[in-house]
Amino acid sequence: MTVLPPAKPANFSRVTMTELMIPSYANFGGKIHGGILLSLMDKVAYAAASKHSGAYCVTVSVDTVDFLQPVEVGELVSLKASVNHVGNSSMIIGIKVISENVKTGVVKHTNTCYFTMVAKGEDDKPTPVPPLLLETRTDVRRFVEAIKRKSYKKEYDAMLHKIKQTWDQEAISSLLEGQRCEVAPELKK
Ligand SMILES: CC(C)(COP(=O)(O)OP(=O)(O)OC[C@H]1O[C@@H](n2cnc3c(N)ncnc32)[C@H](O)[C@@H]1OP(=O)(O)O)[C@@H](O)C(=O)NCCC(=O)NCCS
Numbered sequence: 001m002t003v004l005p006p007a008k009p010a011n012f013s014r015v016t017m018t019e020l021m022i023p024s025y026a027n028f029g030g031k032i033h034g035g036i037l038l039s040l041m042d043k044v045a046y047a048a049a050s051k052h053s054g055a056y057c058v059t060v061s062v063d064t065v066d067f068l069q070p071v072e073v074g075e076l077v078s079l080k081a082s083v084n085h086v087g088n089s090s091m092i093i094g095i096k097v098i099s100e101n102v103k104t105g106v107v108k109h110t111n112t113c114y115f116t117m118v119a120k121g122e123d124d125k126p127t128p129v130p131p132l133l134l135e136t137r138t139d140v141r142r143f144v145e146a147i148k149r150k151s152y153k154k155e156y157d158a159m160l161h162k163i164k165q166t167w168d169q170e171a172i173s174s175l176l177e178g179q180r181c182e183v184a185p186e187l188k189k
Pocket residue numbers: 058059060061086087088089090091116118126
């Protein structure tokens with residue numbers, strides 16, 4: 001008989017990580033490289049997921065990473081992460097990234113995204129994680145939003161799969177009309 005682990009409050013695994021944006025993080029344009037922010041998001045997602053599960057975790061999927069505003073060298077970036085949803089072995093971590101100019105005190109919301117992490121056991125296979133104890137309305141809202149996003153993603157993936165499977169010359173020609181591309185003549189037949 002498998003003994004299910006007791007539920008853990010969402011609050012238990014909430015993590016905030018703050019890092020100073022140093023010059024070596026900048027890209028050729030002098031702004032912070034998107035990859036640096038992605039790496040920080042991955043770290044904070046890992047921290048929250050491993051705290052909730054008490055296990056080694058891997059990143060499976062990253063959802064809606066949009067960089068809304070550039071981050072400058074010298075700013076303090078804070079990443080707030082919490083476990084929003086749990087499945088059997090998977091956890092959806094919501095991450096809010098803000099960047100603060102310490103001189104002016106101006107705080108920017110640079111992005112919010114969702115990482116799916118999976119807990120792995122000693123055998124390197126997905127292992128069950130504790131259920132999530134929802135103690136506030138915000139916890140419930142986040143859990144429900146994650147269910148909806150999961151369901152939309154399933155539909156979206158199925159749609160993409162269908163698009164890749166079909167070559168409808170008429171539909172393709174109509175979609176390409178007015179686009180900034182030129183199609184080789186032999187492909188128009
Ligand atoms: C993630 C991984 C463990 C899934 O293994 P699997 O044998 O397919 O296992 P399962 O089908 O049981 O899936 C495990 C969980 O992952 C979830 N999952 C799998 N693919 C997913 C995807 N693309 N998006 C979201 N969740 C996904 C499943 O829904 C399942 O969740 P649940 O247990 O809560 O129901 C495996 O694909 C893996 O190890 N990937 C590499 C991860 C990694 O190394 N990441 C670092 C970046 S290089």
